[in-house]
Amino acid sequence: xxxxxxxxxxxxxxxxxxxxxxxxxxxxxxxxxxxxxxxxxxxxxxxxxxxxxxxxxxxxxxxxxxxxxxxxxxxxxxxxxxxxxxxxxxxxxxxxxxxxxxxxxxxxxxxxxxxxxxxxxxxxxxxxxxxxxxxxxxxxxxxxxxxxxxxxxxxxxxxxxxxxxxxxxxxxxxxxxxxxxxxxxxxxxxxxxxxxxxxxxxxx
Numbered sequence: 001x002x003x004x005x006x007x008x009x010x011x012x013x014x015x016x017x018x019x020x021x022x023x024x025x026x027x028x029x030x031x032x033x034x035x036x037x038x039x040x041x042x043x044x045x046x047x048x049x050x051x052x053x054x055x056x057x058x059x060x061x062x063x064x065x066x067x068x069x070x071x072x073x074x075x076x077x078x079x080x081x082x083x084x085x086x087x088x089x090x091x092x093x094x095x096x097x098x099x100x101x102x103x104x105x106x107x108x109x110x111x112x113x114x115x116x117x118x119x120x121x122x123x124x125x126x127x128x129x130x131x132x133x134x135x136x137x138x139x140x141x142x143x144x145x146x147x148x149x150x151x152x153x154x155x156x157x158x159x160x161x162x163x164x165x166x167x168x169x170x171x172x173x174x175x176x177x178x179x180x181x182x183x184x185x186x187x188x189x190x191x192x193x194x195x196x197x198x199x200x201x202x203x204x
Contacts, residue, residue: 044090061104061120141183
C-alpha cells in the first residue's frame with residue numbers, strides 16, 4: 001500500500017465519521033448565516049477491523065440501500081470495485097465522551113484509472129448510519145459532521161446521505177472554522193466558488 005493511497009483511505013474514513021457525528025449529536029437546525037458554529041470534536045486514529053468484525057461490517061454496508069444505489073450507478077458508468085476497507089474511528093465530543101464510528105469504504109476504478117469511493121459510517125451507540133460518495137475529502141467532511149459541532153445536519157443530510165448542495169455549502173461557509181477545511185475542499189471540488197474562497201482564506 002502506498003503512503004498516498006493509505007492517506008486517502010484514512011481521510012475518507014475520517015470524513016465519513018464526521019458526517020455521522022453531525023447527524024447523531026447535533027440539532028437538526030442549521031447554523032444561522034453569519035454566525036460561528038465552532039467544532040470542538042476530534043477524530044482519533046483509525047483502527048483497521050479484521051476477521052469476523054470486518055466481515056460483519058462489510059456485509060452490513062453492502063446491504064445498505066443507499067450503498068447499493070450508488071454502487072449500481074458507478075457500475076453503469078463503467079466503474080469496477082477494486083478494494084474495500086473497514087475501520088473504527090473514535091470520535092471525542094466536546095463533553096469528553098467518546099463514540100466509536102465504524103466505517104466501510106468501497107473503492108472503484110474506471111478503465112481510464114479514474115477513482116471514486118462510497119463510504120458507509122455506522123454509529124455504534126445509536127445504530128444510525130450515513131453514506132457519502134465522492135472525493136476522499138468529502139469522506140473526511142462526513143466524519144466531521146458525524147463527530148458533531150457545526151449544526152448543519154438539517155441542510156446537509158437527507159435520508160442518511162451527505163448532500164453537498166447550495167444550502168449545505170452556505171451553512172458550512174457561515175461556520176468559518178478551520179475544523180471544516182475538508183468540507184470546504186469537498187464543496188470546492190463540487191464547483192462551489194464560495195467554498196473555494198473559504199478554503200483559500202482559512203485553510204491555507
